[in-house]
Amino acid sequence: MQRSLHIDPNKCTGCRQCEMACSYEQEGIFNPSKSRIRVFMFDAEARFVPYTCTQCAEAWCMLACPVDAIKVDLNTGAKVVHENLCVGCKVCTIACPFGTINYMSDRGKVMKCDLCGGDPACAKACPTQAITYIDADWTGLERMRVWAKKTDAGATATH
Amino acid sequence: MNYLILGAGPAGVVAAETLRNTDPDGAITLVGAENEPPYSRMAIPYLLTGRIDERGTHLRKEPGWYKDRRIDVTSRRATAVHPGSKTVAFADGTSVPYDRLLIATGARPLRPAIPGLDLPGVHTCWTLDDARYIMDKARPGARVVLMGAGFIGSIVLEALAERGVTLTVVEMGDRMVPRMMNPTAGGMIKNWCRSKGVEVLTSTRILGIEGNGGQAKGGFLASLFRSKPANGGGALTVTLDNGHKLEADLVVISAGVRPNIEFLADSGIVMDVGIQVDEHMRTSAPDVYAAGDVAQGKDVSTGHNNIHAIQPTATEHGRVSALNMAGRPAAYKGSLQMNVLDTLGLISSSFGLWMGVEGGEAAEVIDTDNYKYLRLEFADDRMVGATAIGLTQHVGVLRGLIQTGVQLGPWKQRLMADPHRIMEAYLARTQA
Amino acid sequence: MSWAGKVLRVNLTNGTCKSEPLNMEWAQQYLGQRGLASKYLAEEVDPKVDPLSPANKLIMTTGPLTGTMASTGGRYSVVTKGALTGAIACSNSGGYFGAEMKNAGWDMIIFEGRAPSPVYLYVENDKAEIRSAEGIWGQSVWKSEEMIRHFHQDPQLRIAVIGRAGEEGVKFACVVNDSHRAAGRSGVGTVMGSKNLKAVAVRGTKGVKVKDFKAFMEATNAAKAILASNPVTGQGLPTYGTQVLMNVINETGALPTRNHRDVQFEGASKISGEAMHEKRLTDGKPNLVKNQACFGCTIACGRVSMLDKTHFSVSNRPEYWGASGGLEYENAWALGASTGVSDLEALTFCGFLCNEQGMDPITLGTTIGAAMEMFEQGTITEKETGGIKLTFGNAEALCQVVEMTGKGEGFGREIGLGSKRLCEKYGHPELSMSVKGQEFPAYDSRGIQGMGLTYATSNRGACHLRSYTVSSEVLGVPVKTDPHVTEGKAELVKAFQDATAAVDSSGLCVFTTFAWGLQDFASMLDAACEGGWTMERLAEVGERIWNLERKFNNAAGFTAADDTLPKRLLTEAAKTGPAKGLVNKLGEMLPEYYKIRGWTPDGMPTNETLARLGL
Ligand SMILES: Cc1cc2nc3c(=O)[nH]c(=O)nc-3n(C[C@H](O)[C@H](O)[C@H](O)COP(=O)(O)OP(=O)(O)OC[C@H]3O[C@@H](n4cnc5c(N)ncnc54)[C@H](O)[C@@H]3O)c2cc1C
Ligand code: SF4
Numbered sequence A: 001m002q003r004s005l006h007i008d009p010n011k012c013t014g015c016r017q018c019e020m021a022c023s024y025e026q027e028g029i030f031n032p033s034k035s036r037i038r039v040f041m042f043d044a045e046a047r048f049v050p051y052t053c054t055q056c057a058e059a060w061c062m063l064a065c066p067v068d069a070i071k072v073d074l075n076t077g078a079k080v081v082h083e084n085l086c087v088g089c090k091v092c093t094i095a096c097p098f099g100t101i102n103y104m105s106d107r108g109k110v111m112k113c114d115l116c117g118g119d120p121a122c123a124k125a126c127p128t129q130a131i132t133y134i135d136a137d138w139t140g141l142e143r144m145r146v147w148a149k150k151t152d153a154g155a156t157a158t159h
Numbered sequence B: 001m002n003y004l005i006l007g008a009g010p011a012g013v014v015a016a017e018t019l020r021n022t023d024p025d026g027a028i029t030l031v032g033a034e035n036e037p038p039y040s041r042m043a044i045p046y047l048l049t050g051r052i053d054e055r056g057t058h059l060r061k062e063p064g065w066y067k068d069r070r071i072d073v074t075s076r077r078a079t080a081v082h083p084g085s086k087t088v089a090f091a092d093g094t095s096v097p098y099d100r101l102l103i104a105t106g107a108r109p110l111r112p113a114i115p116g117l118d119l120p121g122v123h124t125c126w127t128l129d130d131a132r133y134i135m136d137k138a139r140p141g142a143r144v145v146l147m148g149a150g151f152i153g154s155i156v157l158e159a160l161a162e163r164g165v166t167l168t169v170v171e172m173g174d175r176m177v178p179r180m181m182n183p184t185a186g187g188m189i190k191n192w193c194r195s196k197g198v199e200v201l202t203s204t205r206i207l208g209i210e211g212n213g214g215q216a217k218g219g220f221l222a223s224l225f226r227s228k229p230a231n232g233g234g235a236l237t238v239t240l241d242n243g244h245k246l247e248a249d250l251v252v253i254s255a256g257v258r259p260n261i262e263f264l265a266d267s268g269i270v271m272d273v274g275i276q277v278d279e280h281m282r283t284s285a286p287d288v289y290a291a292g293d294v295a296q297g298k299d300v301s302t303g304h305n306n307i308h309a310i311q312p313t314a315t316e317h318g319r320v321s322a323l324n325m326a327g328r329p330a331a332y333k334g335s336l337q338m339n340v341l342d343t344l345g346l347i348s349s350s351f352g353l354w355m356g357v358e359g360g361e362a363a364e365v366i367d368t369d370n371y372k373y374l375r376l377e378f379a380d381d382r383m384v385g386a387t388a389i390g391l392t393q394h395v396g397v398l399r400g401l402i403q404t405g406v407q408l409g410p411w412k413q414r415l416m417a418d419p420h421r422i423m424e425a426y427l428a429r430t431q432a
Numbered sequence C: 001m002s003w004a005g006k007v008l009r010v011n012l013t014n015g016t017c018k019s020e021p022l023n024m025e026w027a028q029q030y031l032g033q034r035g036l037a038s039k040y041l042a043e044e045v046d047p048k049v050d051p052l053s054p055a056n057k058l059i060m061t062t063g064p065l066t067g068t069m070a071s072t073g074g075r076y077s078v079v080t081k082g083a084l085t086g087a088i089a090c091s092n093s094g095g096y097f098g099a100e101m102k103n104a105g106w107d108m109i110i111f112e113g114r115a116p117s118p119v120y121l122y123v124e125n126d127k128a129e130i131r132s133a134e135g136i137w138g139q140s141v142w143k144s145e146e147m148i149r150h151f152h153q154d155p156q157l158r159i160a161v162i163g164r165a166g167e168e169g170v171k172f173a174c175v176v177n178d179s180h181r182a183a184g185r186s187g188v189g190t191v192m193g194s195k196n197l198k199a200v201a202v203r204g205t206k207g208v209k210v211k212d213f214k215a216f217m218e219a220t221n222a223a224k225a226i227l228a229s230n231p232v233t234g235q236g237l238p239t240y241g242t243q244v245l246m247n248v249i250n251e252t253g254a255l256p257t258r259n260h261r262d263v264q265f266e267g268a269s270k271i272s273g274e275a276m277h278e279k280r281l282t283d284g285k286p287n288l289v290k291n292q293a294c295f296g297c298t299i300a301c302g303r304v305s306m307l308d309k310t311h312f313s314v315s316n317r318p319e320y321w322g323a324s325g326g327l328e329y330e331n332a333w334a335l336g337a338s339t340g341v342s343d344l345e346a347l348t349f350c351g352f353l354c355n356e357q358g359m360d361p362i363t364l365g366t367t368i369g370a371a372m373e374m375f376e377q378g379t380i381t382e383k384e385t386g387g388i389k390l391t392f393g394n395a396e397a398l399c400q401v402v403e404m405t406g407k408g409e410g411f412g413r414e415i416g417l418g419s420k421r422l423c424e425k426y427g428h429p430e431l432s433m434s435v436k437g438q439e440f441p442a443y444d445s446r447g448i449q450g451m452g453l454t455y456a457t458s459n460r461g462a463c464h465l466r467s468y469t470v471s472s473e474v475l476g477v478p479v480k481t482d483p484h485v486t487e488g489k490a491e492l493v494k495a496f497q498d499a500t501a502a503v504d505s506s507g508l509c510v511f512t513t514f515a516w517g518l519q520d521f522a523s524m525l526d527a528a529c530e531g532g533w534t535m536e537r538l539a540e541v542g543e544r545i546w547n548l549e550r551k552f553n554n555a556a557g558f559t560a561a562d563d564t565l566p567k568r569l570l571t572e573a574a575k576t577g578p579a580k581g582l583v584n585k586l587g588e589m590l591p592e593y594y595k596i597r598g599w600t601p602d603g604m605p606t607n608e609t610l611a612r613l614g615l
Helices: A017-027 A060-064 A091-095 A121-125 A142-151 A154-158 B010-022 B041-048 B128-137 B151-162 B183-195 B220-226 B311-325 B396-404 B410-417 B419-431 C024-030 C033-044 C097-103 C141-152 C188-194 C213-229 C231-252 C273-277 C329-335 C344-357 C361-376 C395-407 C419-425 C449-457 C489-503 C510-514 C518-528 C535-556 C567-571 C586-597 C607-612
Strands: A003-007 A038-042 A047-051 A070-072 A079-081 A102-104 A109-111 A131-135 B002-006 B027-032 B071-075 B078-082 B087-090 B095-097 B100-103 B107-109 B122-124 B143-147 B166-170 B199-201 B206-211 B236-240 B245-248 B250-253 B257-259 B288-290 B295-298 B338-343 B346-352 B361-367 B372-379 B382-389 C006-011 C016-021 C058-062 C076-081 C088-093 C108-112 C119-124 C127-132 C158-161 C175-177 C181-183 C197-203 C288-292 C302-305
Touching: A003 A047, A017 A038, A017 A121, A038 B419, A047 B419, A060 A070, A060 A091, A060 B311, A079 A109, A091 B311, A091 B338, A091 B396, A121 A131, B002 B010, B010 B027, B010 B071, B010 B311, B041 B128, B041 B151, B100 B311, B122 B128, B128 B250, B143 B151, B143 B245, B151 B166, B151 B338, B166 B245, B183 B199, B183 B338, B183 B346, B183 B372, B183 B382, B236 B250, B288 B311, B295 B311, B346 B396, B361 B410, B361 B419, B361 C141, B372 B410, B372 B419, B382 B396, B396 B419, B410 B419, C006 C127, C016 C127, C024 C033, C024 C535, C033 C058, C033 C076, C033 C088, C033 C108, C033 C489, C033 C535, C058 C097, C058 C188, C076 C097, C076 C181, C076 C188, C088 C175, C088 C188, C088 C535, C097 C158, C097 C197, C108 C119, C119 C141, C141 C158, C141 C197, C141 C344, C175 C188, C213 C231, C213 C518, C231 C273, C231 C288, C231 C302, C231 C329, C231 C510, C329 C344, C329 C361, C344 C361, C344 C395, C361 C395, C361 C419, C449 C489, C449 C586, C489 C510, C489 C518, C489 C535, C489 C586, C518 C535, C535 C607
Parallel strands: B002 B027, B002 B100, B027 B071, B100 B288, B122 B250, B143 B166, B143 B250, B166 B199, C006 C108, C119 C197
Antiparallel strands: A003 A131, A038 A047, A070 A079, A102 A109, B078 B087, B087 B095, B107 B257, B206 B236, B236 B245, B338 B346, B346 B382, B361 B372, B372 B382, C006 C016, C058 C076, C058 C108, C076 C088, C088 C181, C119 C127, C158 C175, C158 C197, C175 C181, C288 C302
16 A cells, blocks of 8 residues: 555644755755755644645656656655756746646755655654554545646646 | 657657556557657757757656657658548658547747748757757857847756857847746846856847858758858857957857648648647547647636747646546646746746736836845736746746636735735645 | 854944854863853953943854754743843753854854944855844834845844844843844843844755764654653653643742732633643634754754734734734743733734734733732822723733834833833832843742752842742752752752753753653763763863853952842742742752852852863
8 A cells, every 4th residue: 555645734733844854864954944844834824734745646857857757656656856867957847737846956956755665754743643653545645636636628638 | 548649859759658547458659750759849958958968958867768658669750640530651662550640740840931040050959969060069168159049049048058168148138037037037147147157138139140161051051061160160250230240269149939730831720829728628639639839728817729839838738638538528627828937046937927918917026136026916816827936936836827717815815915925825725 | 073164253333243163172171162152251341330331242153062962952042131130041942053053153242332323234154244233223123124134135033133022222132043032131122222233134055964973863853762762752742842830830839829829820721831732612623733842953942922813912914814823831830920910812913912012021020910909009009000900811902012022012011111110210229120120030939949049049030040949849850859948949049040051052952851861961971072071070160161151240249148038038938839938949959059159258250160160
């Protein structure tokens, strides 16, 4: 059974441990700006929403990449950026309608969530279980799927 | 089922793969006109800068990728399509039958009617072959004139500058990337490039190019010259409409593109600028589909058929057309015109109706000193277009917001006040 | 190493920004944040300067663990000579600003001089620019944040800013960051205002490294587990915030009420943490919306509240209807019990106003309490207040006066003086509930004796965060002591003072000490920083910091005579509760305290003490 990240904003306190855990896992440094997961703050509503790539089936980023630098990890289903291949053209960053693949100016490469190879650091670091890594069926990704479908009718047929 | 795909660019390759995933049994033939493995034009600038080698431009890199998927890849030029007999004629004299045909022959660069364009040392930048030539000529210190600062021209600009040439860019429009950027943004990019040592001349035309041996004609002799190194190729003189003349070792032309449709002239397929397709990527001929730069498909912003000539549109076309060809009806809502550009480190992007719509509203923030800019265009409470400079985080969400036409409700006003809250607007309106 | 290794020196007079290396020798002696910045201040500023003169400096400082994955690693401090007290001031704040500053690669920003006209500092990693604050000066904290973010087109900018209180010279103005976290006490925002410095906006993307990542992750994970399983940090604080204390302290008989006339407040339960969870009769919603964490914090004690839209304070002011920083124990107490007001919504609204204009609610509430006492006894009349009936328990009057103070208007200007200056002005200095010019926080030292010594000897004036003996005397952490007894308190206070000084220098939050001992800090610090950090070393660093601060204050003119409490606490016995009949017996503790400290009977560190600590 494939698993995916399940995010429950109601539980999030905005501590951003997930961002640090992610940057540490991915970059070996505590640096939220390098995190693949970001906590968005809706101060006026006291809502904190962690958000990252949902490894959507459509994989616009992967499709748009001119040099095949984004590939599927067959174990996790994650779409993974291969930095050695990425030329930094940024086409994937505009192709992804969720805004979850970002360009790193300092390195000239893009970054996105790769599910840490199946053991996501953000979920482990979250002190409130706002982020969990669970069976895909339970993640309620429906909303995202609906959104995804709106973006490209082609998706309808692949499901 | 026997699938034939003309064109081994991104549209053709994605179509071939999608066909294979959807129809495990069909026969798939992928034909390109250049004698190269399927590659990506978009990667050429990175080949020029040395970031990748030629193999890096190949669309798929694993050995045996096409073979494993039973995709037959060949190189030959199609010269005619006969929808009546369901065959395609090739330049090598063969005729190949198909059950379903995809035309994904892409586009080629325009060559404006200017004297001297055929001279050795004057070149487009479109194919791998072009890239090889330019790499040979554009040595550090070489004087290079780039004609056209459109979207692709600007990408080539970056690559040439990185090669260490002395670069002058000549654009006849009143600003850089006129078809992607409004005057404010185009102006910012121009100032940036100038501050980085690239001479940018806008509202300027090239009247003609002369070799130092006088007005040379293209042809056999010219092609001999082409294999000579930069210093031996002879200097060129570029005459501008402002009376100035520029000395150059190399002139690169980037003056727009035109779809490769000439070989379809007698096919009866309905064409405008490119091949007209419906929402299922079908042409007017039965069992003939078209995708990518050659196809004039639906634009989600206008509802009209347009050519976008961009990579994401090409691959989406490829995927949707293949689904339909394989008998899985999929209606395409249309593609979104969008671009992202990196000019010497300044990152800019534009989406959809960035120029706005009549009766619409816009939100804009400008920081000229720091080269930051964001403008959002709205029609009622939906976003229809956007232009950004200096934005690298969560840019894609602009596409999402525009393409889905999500109603922004109270977030419209919030975005009017602070356009940078796009990610929050998206999350609030669709996820939270 | 987890110091960034760099100091940004900003000369506001000349308009220059310079980077200089962090003094690593001092870092080994003072760790960071409170300790290290105090060292810089003591070295660079004449203790006798007028706090509001250009000769004073203001230092924003992070600790070595700020911006790391250690729980609560988001703290930063503002160190200066305090406008309220004239003593060395160090006010600590959470939120996200400190971590952003560290991520930008700065341990410290030192502000010198005074800008000729209002400015703000913009920092983007290595880049630092002084920019005109025209148009921003005169705006509230909230509006300023919005304007600066908008101008720089960066929603992720973190901003520390003064409100109108800081501009208007309110003596207890604070520096607010992230809308509702504040470096609150001693008038550090007033000093910032005197420098014509409106705000500091930071964006940092460089990241923070530690010495040994693997050991650090192990240490921080272990420490996080301790916080999670501790009843206070794992349950009490996340659920009720510091407001968990309101009912507890009231029952202890140590909740100062109506300017310390009483030690118990009949309205305590109405303004408690429990009350914030209750559904309101008017709209069926509780006052509390959510708990919020500061950067990196796995406790999440922060309160976020939404006001009752029908409440008199905001019924026609929708700008206050959104969620914002809710009541913590200190502001609930100061604005409430201190003034006799038990209207939860009114207090929440006043808390919003404190954040919006940048005022320390402790000093504000206590000063209003003193003014109310003077009003009731006729010293202050409606003539002075402009017709406001400033009686204890009057919620409308409270809201009006708080708003006027924030904007420096009318009678608010008088309140803006703080209780010491106000009470002196009206001829009743004894009614100011303060030490060294700074007002008491929410623990009455008649009911908790150790706090009397804490307040009297605190280097920044009355303060609970310099040695929180409440922890031992009421909550039994780390060991239970009797709150009514003075014996052993001198030792307890010294130990707490030293340990807290070290914690305040680490980049972590003092609330973790409900669960963590110095050993826990030591293991994280040692993994992060060069220098072999042990518990003993931390205690020594703490003691060094304490003596450095003391030395500064002595040089500034403070003497043993200032280590005292207002007459009321020493002579008027508690009227009710478990401490009924008790006064604070400071005299029984102070001499012993001096001795343990290695100070002369006049409260001066002896030469041996100074030498032992390398001072
Ligand atoms: C230098 C450069 C930079 C670019 N940068 C970007 C960018 O940053 N972002 C972006 O979105 N787009 C960019 N583009 C555009 C992008 O490369 C094209 O939109 C994309 O390649 C279109 O794909 P396609 O498959 O439709 O056509 P093509 O890639 O052009 O492929 C066409 C294929 O058809 C073959 N062919 C042509 N005629 C025949 C024939 N008669 N018979 C058989 N085969 C034929 C060709 O050999 C080729 O294999 C760039 C292009 C260039 C040249
Ligand atoms: S930026 Fe890198 S990963 Fe993204 S599309 Fe370009 S090459 Fe592929």
